[in-house]
Amino acid sequence: MASHNLKPLSALGRETLAVETIGPVSTAEDADTALASLAIRRGREAEVMERAAQAGLPLPEPGRAESQGDWGAFWVSPGMWMVEAPFATHEDIVAHLKPLFGESASITEQTDAWARFEVAGPLQPLFERLCNLDLERFGPGSATRTMMEHLGVYAIRRAPDRMTLLGGRSSAYSLHHALVTAARSVF
Amino acid sequence: MLIPHPLLGPRDAQEFTYLGDAALIDRPDGLREPEAFHDYLYLRDNPAGVHRELWFHEQGDRSWLVVTRNTVTHEILGAELARDVARGRGRSK
Amino acid sequence: MRYSGLRVFREAMTGHKGWTPAWRDPDPQPSYDVVIVGGGGHGLAAAYYLAKEFGQLRVAVLEKGWIGGGNVGRNTTIIRSNYLLDGNQPFYEFSMKLWEGMEQDFNYNAMVSQRGILNLFHSDAQRDAYTRRGNAMILHGADAELLDREQVRRMYPFLNFDHARFPIKGGLLQRRGGTARHDAVAWGYARGADQRGVDIIQNCQVTGFRIVNGRVTGVETTRGFIGALKVGVAVAGNSSRVMAMAGMRLPIESHVLQAFVSEGLKPVIDGVMTFGAGHFYVSQSDKGGLVFGGDIDGYNSYAQRGNLPVIEDVAEGGMALMPMIGRARLLRTWGGIMDMSMDGSPFIDRTGIDGLYFNGGWCYGGFKATPASGFCFAHLIAKDEPHPTASAYRLDRFRRGAMIDEKGQGAQPNLH
Ligand SMILES: Cc1cc2nc3c(=O)[nH]c(=O)nc-3n(C[C@H](O)[C@H](O)[C@H](O)COP(=O)(O)OP(=O)(O)OC[C@H]3O[C@@H](n4cnc5c(N)ncnc54)[C@H](O)[C@@H]3O)c2cc1C
Numbered sequence: 060m061a062s063h064n065l066k067p068l069s070a071l072g073r074e075t076l077a078v079e080t081i082g083p084v085s086t087a088e089d090a091d092t093a094l095a096s097l098a099i100r101r102g103r104e105a106e107v108m109e110r111a112a113q114a115g116l117p118l119p120e121p122g123r124a125e126s127q128g129d130w131g132a133f134w135v136s137p138g139m140w141m142v143e144a145p146f147a148t149h150e151d152i153v154a155h156l157k158p159l160f161g162e163s164a165s166i167t168e169q170t171d172a173w174a175r176f177e178v179a180g181p182l183q184p185l186f187e188r189l190c191n192l193d194l195e196r197f198g199p200g201s202a203t204r205t206m207m208e209h210l211g212v213y214a215i216r217r218a219p220d221r222m223t224l225l226g227g228r229s230s231a232y233s234l235h236h237a238l239v240t241a242a243r244s245v246f
Numbered sequence: 247m248l249i250p251h252p253l254l255g256p257r258d259a260q261e262f263t264y265l266g267d268a269a270l271i272d273r274p275d276g277l278r279e280p281e282a283f284h285d286y287l288y289l290r291d292n293p294a295g296v297h298r299e300l301w302f303h304e305q306g307d308r309s310w311l312v313v314t315r316n317t318v319t320h321e322i323l324g325a326e327l328a329r330d331v332a333r334g335r336g337r338s339k
Numbered sequence: 340m341r342y343s344g345l346r347v348f349r350e351a352m353t354g355h356k357g358w359t360p361a362w363r364d365p366d367p368q369p370s371y372d373v374v375i376v377g378g379g380g381h382g383l384a385a386a387y388y389l390a391k392e393f394g395q396l397r398v399a400v401l402e403k404g405w406i407g408g409g410n411v412g413r414n415t416t417i418i419r420s421n422y423l424l425d426g427n428q429p430f431y432e433f434s435m436k437l438w439e440g441m442e443q444d445f446n447y448n449a450m451v452s453q454r455g456i457l458n459l460f461h462s463d464a465q466r467d468a469y470t471r472r473g474n475a476m477i478l479h480g481a482d483a484e485l486l487d488r489e490q491v492r493r494m495y496p497f498l499n500f501d502h503a504r505f506p507i508k509g510g511l512l513q514r515r516g517g518t519a520r521h522d523a524v525a526w527g528y529a530r531g532a533d534q535r536g537v538d539i540i541q542n543c544q545v546t547g548f549r550i551v552n553g554r555v556t557g558v559e560t561t562r563g564f565i566g567a568l569k570v571g572v573a574v575a576g577n578s579s580r581v582m583a584m585a586g587m588r589l590p591i592e593s594h595v596l597q598a599f600v601s602e603g604l605k606p607v608i609d610g611v612m613t614f615g616a617g618h619f620y621v622s623q624s625d626k627g628g629l630v631f632g633g634d635i636d637g638y639n640s641y642a643q644r645g646n647l648p649v650i651e652d653v654a655e656g657g658m659a660l661m662p663m664i665g666r667a668r669l670l671r672t673w674g675g676i677m678d679m680s681m682d683g684s685p686f687i688d689r690t691g692i693d694g695l696y697f698n699g700g701w702c703y704g705g706f707k708a709t710p711a712s713g714f715c716f717a718h719l720i721a722k723d724e725p726h727p728t729a730s731a732y733r734l735d736r737f738r739r740g741a742m743i744d745e746k747g748q749g750a751q752p753n754l755h
């Protein structure tokens with residue numbers, strides 16, 4: 060095998076993942092999650108739901124995120140979800156999903172299209188700066204897409220004090236900058 | 247303005263882009279009815295008052311909605327999935 | 340009464356007791372040769388030129404509120420003739436020439452100020468586009484200069500030249516462009532028309548058209564029926580509502596555009612400037628307020644007020660261009676209703692009804708058009724044929740594939 064000394068870079072273009080602690084919040088870039096989109100093909104809704112149930116893969120209601128074992132998923136639009144799994148075991152996530160759903164769903168690799176940040180700490184003061192989400196109505200298990208600093212972002216509330224953010228990888232730096240700037244101005 | 251998304255609840259209008267009159271759902275066949283197609287593409291009722299209109303949840307779930315809104319007061323009276331409206335009119339897709 | 344420096348002096352010596360109202364407040368006559376619906380800039384200018392240039396017609400202007408209360412008194416007062424397309428540029432240049440002689444013509448100070456308008460560019464591609472536009476302007480007899488970054492810096496050293504995303508690379512300058520006092524334009528035309536016998540009738544809303552055998556014979560109003568041989572409609576944001584009363588559907592949507600004024604500041608911007616990477620334009624009024632604006636809100640509206648997202652967007656544009664604007668306090672914002680057309684260009688045309696003429700579709704740019712629009716509308720009404728510079732502004736141009744789409748956005752009014 061050819062030897063090389065290429066190093067993987069994070070979405071922010073760094074050799075190590077960015078972690079910041081700003082007052083009571085921390086923001087950490089995450090590269091340990093594999094991601095694929097799953098969209099029901101026309102007329103195959105019942106079949107997809109049945110196959111998902113058999114595989115133990117949750118397909119939550121609109122606006123929700125769920126996980127079960129290795130699989131997690133959040134709703135993105137009618138008939139479509141993002142499916143998550145640990146990168147270490149599911150780097151080839153599409154190859155894992157295809158056999159489960161056969162021809163009933165369209166499945167697309169998404170892992171490297173996104174930059175993922177885990178935010179922990181008091182969320183309310185930070186996110187009311189960043190976006191128009193109403194956190195009172197966005198409890199744990201909620202997931203949505205919205206805008207932060209003109210960037211389209213998925214936000215998934217994992218716990219009262221934990222939020223996952225997914226932004227386009229090509230604008231990862233801008234999202235990180237927005238996040239850190241907002242945190243510095245709040246705390 | 248807050249738009250009551252049928253699936254996601256109230257959402258800031260900032261997340262949406264605006265297309266216009268919901269009559270745009272009913273596109274005539276431009277090859278068979280060029281006159282009707284001209285009117286469809288270029289003419290608008292543009293009422294002052296209640297208006298049914300298409301909004302796209304671009305920075306959200308990418309649903310097209312038919313929003314009923316008063317153009318004089320900006321009051322929003324309701325929102326439906328455009329998909330359901332189109333199907334209700336006998337459209338299959 | 341003629342206004343002059345001598346007159347001001349004489350009145351100053353006699354306690355200002357000799358001034359008379361600038362126009363009469365007549366009751367409507369039973370009938371006129373021409374009735375103009377809408378006492379905005381365009382309607383008043385049309386009445387003025389009808390009376391002055393096109394013969395001894397008996398003319399009335401019917402206004403549902405007070406003159407100057409519509410868009411003519413709500414705009415950001417920018418005048419320019421920096422268009423690209425054939426159908427537009429000669430018309431707007433004709434308008435520019437009328438601006439240059441207007442105050443002497445109607446003997447009123449409209450504070451026309453040719454302080455120059457500078458359109459900034461931020462990329463090589465945009466420089467190419469502005470070069471092309473400048474050349475088109477020069478070919479049509481207007482003036483245009485392409486400035487490089489250093490020339491812009493000499494004019495406005497405080498701009499954010501090294502913005503990380505939108506560095507300023509230069510600008511297209513039209514020195515003859517500038518501003519005018521918006522409602523004074525309405526007042527000047529009103530006074531000039533009144534002096535030539537035009538009846539300006541305020542608080543008179545047109546509620547219907549009387550049409551007999553395909554020919555208009557007059558208008559129903561809140562002050563009774565008024566007969567007319569010809570009726571010209573120039574009601575801007577209300578175009579669709581008014582023409583619907585004549586059974587017409589128009590290629591127009593009504594949208595709200597907001598404007599903003601800061602507290603008074605020391606002189607800092609002596610011309611008009613537009614940001615090329617977002618939608619933001621700014622000038623400074625003689626009282627010192629920064630007058631600025633940006634995009635329309637983007638949804639159909641007849642409410643003369645807008646919403647916060649656009650205010651945020653405009654503020655962001657201002658901050659990107661001149662960060663010091665962040666220190667200025669906003670005094671006032673308001674909105675006006677734009678007659679947004681399907682290709683971003685206006686109409687000055689006959690209708691399918693004999694004797695009924697339509698003027699509208701001015702989008703957010705009809706103030707600069709006021710003199711030429713009035714002149715060309717008067718020409719069309721008086722002679723029943725379009726003025727040469729307005730011959731492209733036909734209602735059937737979409738059917739003929741002859742759109743005048745400066746922005747290339749297609750039939751999507753909120754993108755023009
Ligand atoms: C915020 C803002 C900024 C703008 N900035 C610029 C700019 O910088 N440069 C530029 O060139 N243009 C600008 N414009 C556009 C410009 O102001 C308009 O295109 C132009 O004024 C429209 O023509 P008008 O003056 O005749 O309209 P208006 O002044 O609106 O006149 C129409 C009149 O018709 C009357 N009317 C309506 N219905 C009836 C009825 N049924 N019966 C009787 N009367 C009726 C209304 O009351 C109104 O007075 C701006 C507009 C706005 C709102």
